[in-house]
Amino acid sequence: MNSNLSVVMPVHNEAAGIERVVSAFYDEIIRKTGAEFIIAEDGSTDGTKEVLQNISTKLPIRLYLGRRRKGYALAAKDALRQASSTYVLFSDSDGQYIPSDFWSIWSKKDDADVVIGTKVNRAEGVHRLILSRGFHFFVRVLFGVRLRDIDSGFRLVKRTMLLSVLDNVEKLEYSFWGEFTIRAHSSNAKIVEVPVRHYARAEGGTRIYGIRKLPFIVSKQFLGLVRLRLELSAMKKR
Template identity: 30%
Template sequence: MVEKKLPSLSIFFPAYYDEHTIEGLTLRSIEAAKKLTDDYEIIIVDDHSPDRTGEIADRLAAEHPAVKAVHHDRNKGVGQALISGYANASKEYVFYTDGDAQYDVDELQRLAEHAADYDLVIGYRLNRAEGPGRTLISRSFNLLVFLLFGIYYRDIDCSFKLVRRRILDGFRFRSDSGFTDAELVIRARRLKARIKEIGVHHHPRRFGSSRCMRTSLGLRILKDMVRLRFEGH
């Protein structure tokens, strides 16, 4: 149980083809935030989803004062959705997870228990509710990050992270691909941030499909990784 509430908290999630999950996730996020702080906001980043995701986000924002909908004018991808979420987050702590509800937002409490002692608390999947192809890609990605940057985490691109605002204020994202999530951790390490890993549960995707398997996205990720590696700071 969290003994001391967070001073303030932003929760955001990128959303694309998430019309079936976004409302339930938003309502659960409100309840999770209330357990941790009286000063919170929920941000839905609609990445120009062609389904009803944006419409539902607007309705939730109209019904709940703490909810804000951010809309992209075109589909920009997960990296830009993350950047938009962090840019629109105004509270002292910022938490993000995916809009497809494969993680249980109630487990945010487990991360918040360590917020006083760490600048960045990142989840790692205790179980992987995905096929062997996705698992292989993720593990290969972790290995490549280690080879290029000399840092290793169990699940660096796990979409379940809690970060202090001041860490985000210390740098500007350079990537806009699926590498953006890992870039946060790498840059936090360069800033001497205190980082903690916490195991969280991963649930099967009930609706839609992932976009991470496309070759073009993989090439963008690799390009962003190499650019950051030789940036030098």
């Protein structure tokens, strides 16, 4: 096993496509690097558990099954805590990222604490693109973070940086990685972005950004950003 790299992937209700995604990441990254592969299932109800259990009999993965749904942020945090290597690669499990783009991210590991895989030509609905642009605007105004894709679910993080920030991520329910990046930036972490390809979902899927929920999500995100700004400002005054 390569002690330098852990690959972490949370999964929820991805029965239709998860075997393809796991196999692709295994063939491109795990097989070539010897990294540990941590898959954390989050209370799926569509047969994902059974698919993953079958995969675990064929491939050397560390599989954690959830009895009940925790939600993306808590599931991601619990999964990331299981990583034991110097570097941790995190990827969402919906098949929108290409495993071979890992190598571009990996090539920057010595240059930064956090290497973000920034989505090129985002394959998302118009309402999600609008929401993302609005979110990034407020992040720039409130925190001075000038990154193009702070909430990307495909990134490499030094484990020391990860653990120093992870427990405090709790303000932005709908942007776990956005808050992580803001907190990392506030702690003077070096953050770089690498362009990665992004494709539309082919199968299944959990969608938290339905059009009807947009007003609720926008208001909750804005309040979360304000609370986070107040918290970080107070910390700097100590």
